[in-house]
Structures are given as structure tokens and as C-alpha cells.
Amino acid sequence: MLQPHSLLWHYLWIGPHVLQAALAVLLWRRGLHRQFPVFFTYLVYGAAEESILYVMDVVPLGSVTAWWVVFSVGLIIEGLFRLAVVGELFFHLLRSRPAIAKVGGRLISCMSAVFVLLATLAAAYAPVDSHQFAIGYRAYILQQTLYMVECGLILFLFLFTACFKLTWDKATLGIGLGRGISSSVHLATWAVMANGGLPQSRHLLDFLNMATYHICVLIWFYYLLAPQSSFATSAVHLPENNLDIWNRELERLLQQ
Numbered sequence: 001m002l003q004p005h006s007l008l009w010h011y012l013w014i015g016p017h018v019l020q021a022a023l024a025v026l027l028w029r030r031g032l033h034r035q036f037p038v039f040f041t042y043l044v045y046g047a048a049e050e051s052i053l054y055v056m057d058v059v060p061l062g063s064v065t066a067w068w069v070v071f072s073v074g075l076i077i078e079g080l081f082r083l084a085v086v087g088e089l090f091f092h093l094l095r096s097r098p099a100i101a102k103v104g105g106r107l108i109s110c111m112s113a114v115f116v117l118l119a120t121l122a123a124a125y126a127p128v129d130s131h132q133f134a135i136g137y138r139a140y141i142l143q144q145t146l147y148m149v150e151c152g153l154i155l156f157l158f159l160f161t162a163c164f165k166l167t168w169d170k171a172t173l174g175i176g177l178g179r180g181i182s183s184s185v186h187l188a189t190w191a192v193m194a195n196g197g198l199p200q201s202r203h204l205l206d207f208l209n210m211a212t213y214h215i216c217v218l219i220w221f222y223y224l225l226a227p228q229s230s231f232a233t234s235a236v237h238l239p240e241n242n243l244d245i246w247n248r249e250l251e252r253l254l255q256q
Contacts, residue, residue, distance in 0.1 A: 009203075012210035014054050016217045021047035023221055032171070032224065038088040039175055042081040049074040068135045072142060076120055079146040083112030085179060086153040092172045093161060108153065119145035140190055147187035154180045174223020178216035185212040 024043040027033050033040040053074070056067050087108035094101035123142035128134045157176060161168065168176070189205040 009207070009210075010058075012207065012214060014051070016210065016214040017047045017050040017054075019214075019217045019221070023217065023224070026225060030225075036088060036092075036171070036175070038081065038084045042078075042085055045081060046078060049078060065135060068133075068139055072123075072135065072139045075139065075142055075146070076116060079116045079119065079142075079150075080113065082146070082150055082179065082183075083115065083153060084109050085175065086150065086157060087112065089157060089172055089176050090160075093157070093166050093168070112149075112153070115149045116146065119149065144187065144190040147183045147190060150179065150183040151187050154183060170226070171224050174220055177223070178219040181219070182213055182216045185209065 020043050024033075024040060024047065027036070027040055027043070053067065053071060056062060056070065060067070087105045090108055091101045091105035094104060119142055122145055123138040126138055126141045128137050154176060158180070160166075186209055189209050192205060
């Protein structure tokens with residue numbers, strides 16, 4: 001059953017992205033695309049990108065090199081979306097402090113663009129042995145680097161939230177949790193692939209990646225579409241913290 005191009009392999013490749021497209025439709029119908037526009041665009045783009053790659057692989061359309069070219073270009077665009085999602089999550093976590101949310105979200109988005117550019121250059125100029133398939137190896141390096149950056153940003157997001165005792169709402173937590181799990185597992189498996197590990201059983205790592213992403217899509221379904229729990233809010237005035245001070249000073253600077 002765990003063999004390349006088995007029925008399970010086909011399902012785990014295309015199934016999660018069909019669900020991803022369905023999730024995008026449901027978010028649109030419920031108006032949640034306006035709340036998370038970057039994540040919504042990522043869902044739509046990811047479903048379309050993987051559908052094209054799947055058709056090119058199964059039909060097949062074009063050469064192996066053409067498939068890897070499409071994969072690499074799509075990976076760069078997808079990397080921009082994935083890292084921009086982290087900026088969107090940061091904005092939502094700090095929306096009660098609009099100055100910090102605005103500046104911090106834009107800063108993360110700009111840093112993400114720089115990181116994607118650096119990752120692309122690192123992959124393009126990575127040394128390749130004569131026996132290696134150059135574009136495939138460089139795609140592994142690019143994928144590994146992008147997941148490394150994403151893992152770092154998501155880890156920062158969770159540590160920042162814990163440090164300043166911020167509250168996750170259900171939807172934001174679900175998106176962050178899904179992307180965090182996916183990026184962590186993919187980083188580990190792509191690192192193994194990029195360094196030549198498990199050469200005879202590499203398809204098992206593909207199964208792990210696809211199954212993990214399937215779970216993450218289901219996590220998004222639950223956290224984004226399940227009814228929100230209502231919590232009683234305390235009437236006690238909370239003391240002002242550093243974030244409130246920084247937000248006030250940023251607002252003053254932005255108004256000058």
C-alpha cells in the first residue's frame with residue numbers, strides 16, 4: 001500500500017488539496033476571506049498549484065525537467081504566501097494594538113520577501129555533484145530553506161504570544177498550529193532528502209509529508225468552521241504592559 005503511485009499515494013497527494021479548495025469556498029461563503037485574505041489566497045493558490053503538478057505527473061505533460069521547473073517556480077510563490085500568512089497572524093494577535101500590528105505585520109512581510117529571495121539564491125548557487133539531478137536537488141534545498149524560515153517565524157510567533165500573554169482566538173490558533181506542524185515535519189523530511197538520506201525509501205517521506213498536510217487541512221476545517229466558544233470576560237482592569245506603551249509611542253510617531 002505504501003508504494004509510489006498506489007491508490008493511497010494518489011489520494012494523499014490530491015485529496016488534501018481538494019479539501020483545501022472546499023475550505024476556501026466555505027470561507028468565502030461565510031465571509032471569513034475578508035478576515036484572513038492572505039490565508040484565503042494561499043488556500044486557493046495551493047490547491048491550483050498542486051492540481052497542475054499532479055496532472056503533469058500523472059498524464060504526464062512535458063519532461064521531468066519541466067515538472068521540476070514548474071514545481072520550483074510554484075514553490076517560490078507559495079513560499080511568499082506561507083510567510084505572509086505569519087505576518088497576517090501577527091496582525092490578528094495584536095489587532096487591539098493597531099500601531100504595533102500594522103508596523104509588525106508589514107515588517108514580517110518585508111522580511112519574508114527578503115528571506116524568499118535569499119533562499120532562492122542559495123538554492124540556485126548550491127554546489128551540485130555530477131551524479132545529482134541538478135534542478136531536483138536545488139528544489140530540495142529551496143524547500144528546506146523556506147521551511148526553516150517559516151518554522152523560525154512561527155516559533156517566534158508562539159514565543160512572542162507566550163511572553164506578552166496574548167490571547168489566541170480559535171481561527172488564528174488553528175492556522176498557526178496547522179502551518180507550524182506542516183512546516184516542522186516538512187523541514188525534517190526535506191532535510192533528509194536534501195542530504196541524500198533514505199535513497200531507496202524516499203517515497204516513505206513523501207507519504208509522511210502528504211499525510212501530515214492532510215491532517216493540517218483537517219485542523220483548519222475544525223478551527224475555522226467549528227462554532228466559536230464563548231468566554232466570559234473579566235471586569236477587572238488589567239495593568240498596562242510594555243506592548244500598550246510601545247503601541248502608544250508608535251501611534252504618536254506615525255502621526256508626526
